[in-house]
Amino acid sequence: MFQVLPPEPPPQSAPEIVIERSAATTEEVRVAAALTDARVDVDSGFRGASIVLYGAVFNPSDTPADVVVVVRGPDAPVRLVKKTRNMGVWLNSRPVLFEGAPGFYMTASTRPLSDIADFGQLRRLGVGVDHLRIDAPEEARTVTRYGVRDVVISRLGEDYLDWRRAVIRLKEAAALYDTDPKGVEFVDRGLFRAEVKLPAVAPTGKYYAEVWLFQEGAPVSVSNLTLTVEKVGLERDIYEFAHRRPWSYGVLCVLLAAMTGYAASRVFRSR
Template sequence: MKQRLAPTVAAFMLAFMAGNAARAESLIVSVSNHRITVTPNYSGEELVLFGSIERDGKSRDRTDYDIVVTVSGPRADMVTRRKERKLGIWVNVDSREFIRVPSYLGIFSNRPIDEIAAPDVQRRQQIGLDNIFLPQRIGPDVANVVATDPFRIAFVKLRTSRGLYREQESAVTFLTPTLFRTGIPLPAEVPIGTYDVDIKLLSGGVLISKADTAFEIVKVGFEQFVANAARQHGLFYGLATALMALATGWLASVIFRKD
């Protein structure tokens, strides 16, 4: 019986030691504001994320740390269309639907992603804009595609041009060997909802710890009232909008009527 138990005990001890090694460092993170309010004059904002690397005695001398922060906004289905010029007119000739992809996506690191980890680690941990899953509907199937896919390139380019997708190297600053910070830019047209923040700690190209936090963007005032009315009372909101449009048209005709 002892001979049979020995391999099991040895395996358990190895797993326990590996678990302890994996917990040699831990992350403590927080953002400067967990609830951002959007008003009619909102023109964008920058959140600040602060973090600390907690080390034990075994990792006291390690200093070659890398940080990658990934911020993902509310997910939604989106469509990218390809246009061609035919008979002097630009027309849609093809399209691709992206399924439940982040409406906002920001990747912030302390140095270039390719210098932080090998390509296989980047893909496995979804580090960097090229390695984030952006599944598409291709016929009856939904699947992620390679970073060189033309529709994916066009989709990312369009989102990037609006400031909604971004990858910034040298955006994470180490204030001390174990304290770091980064800014999270939020453009004026930032979507409303909950934003997930994923923080990965790497050393020597290997993931050694990770943490997560979140913040929320909400509308307040009249904009919040309109949004709630549209969501909770769609029929009445539609009727009210139609009546307002008719009243506006009638008032304009009265004001600019030529006698």
């Protein structure tokens, strides 16, 4: 007995896949970026970290573009003293306090910033250590902290620029501020990378990265990223205890020091 089978359907060709670029990619110049690590854990064995920032430049035009990377760490007060000579004796001046300066600041670019944009653009954006915004009040005043009177520096004061340069110089010496005019490298057409090096003394907290794209001296696009540097383990517990209960932490440190000194004296006395 034979069974009549229905005719086989005609072979169908595979559907044609059309890849369409977004309108923003085809019409606008823009930059996109990311970090290899968005979190850095700090423990007793922390010796610094190196993070790669990578991205792509979408540039449908023939005008060349430059990439500038700015990484800024959490702000914190900066207390400075200056050596002054008084009657032949060098003494410390009254402490000067900046209310807020970045704990970490790094710029990397495809070429020197002065070749990418003019002074006004860089100052308006706060790009570059020379244009770094360090918080200071409009008028100088004094505050008392832990029994010591500090002079809070004023941005209108005559010595503001000198103190500001001192902050930058000390941060650079500690490898917390860095400027690399060739730190952004194009590894392929439109693809770039930059390395963010955090020293062992890098402060904990939120870091903010800005990736600027410049064309003909003007910013045309920016990509914003965040990075978290956080203590972990026993170090974090001690840090939180010290900041939440400073008096208890101080008393405990004094007791531990006294007990250690007493134990050491007993050991050396028995010998």
